[in-house]
Amino acid sequence: MESMSVEQVKKSVRVYITVFVALMALTMVTVAVSTLHLSVVGAVSVALVIASIKASLVAGYFMHLISEKRVIYATLVLTGVFFLVLMFLPVSHYLDRIFG
């Protein structure tokens, strides 16, 4: 980011506007889907998929992760691993039914 030219920044601004429109559209989609009152599994899946797409857009374009340095990717991969462990801890007791 430190070495971007004015022209590159101008191009990025157009991308930011597109991402903004996409985020707004996805927000409306996720609210609209919630009014359908799907099953728990269906509702959770759709909500999390849409939220993940929105989060990827924010992280990728607004936080410039799409073109970052390796040390940041390495930090985030490590964080992601620990985050997944944290999220699966509460449901890990289901493994007892399989292996227990």
Next chain:
Amino acid sequence: MQIPYTSTARPDTGLFNAKLGVWLFLASEVMLFGALFSSYVLLRVGASSWPHGYDLLNVPLATLNTVVLISSSVTMVMSWASLMMKEFKKYRLYMGGTILLALVFLVVKYIEYTAKFHHDIFPSTNTFYAIYFTLTGLHGLHVIGGIIVNAYFWGPGRKMWKTDPQRFTNRVEIAGLYWHFVDLVWIFLFPVLYLL
């Protein structure tokens, strides 16, 4: 003592130091919110019944707040882009917009909270409200923190633009990283609490 690599990139990381510092801080923030989301999952799968967020909470207000926060993320990134294009007046406009939108978010949250309190609904009411107030309360504190930092860069901190514009641009960039993270957390909080 001079702090090293505030304006230029450190040769081995390719980053100015504060940027790596903020990313490490955000990594710790992921674990903080991750622990609370994990608690939410544990409480929800362990409960015999769990209410639908849309039956108990104000979805239109939360949708409005989602729009407000996403908009503030755009104005934040535009404020950084303005500095990169050496347009300081635009920077002030966009950063001011970011702060205003953040304040709107807090006002809407205040309306939501007070409506609940008027109906005698508190964190102690039940597990759902306990996790709702904890998650949105912690997120709200992060919004307040962001407002303080952004207000400093909009106000007194802007003097650095005249003495060291690159360092000031870098500061705004990493303040933006934090602000987008706050937006990112809300992107997950909104469906998890309000729509499921």
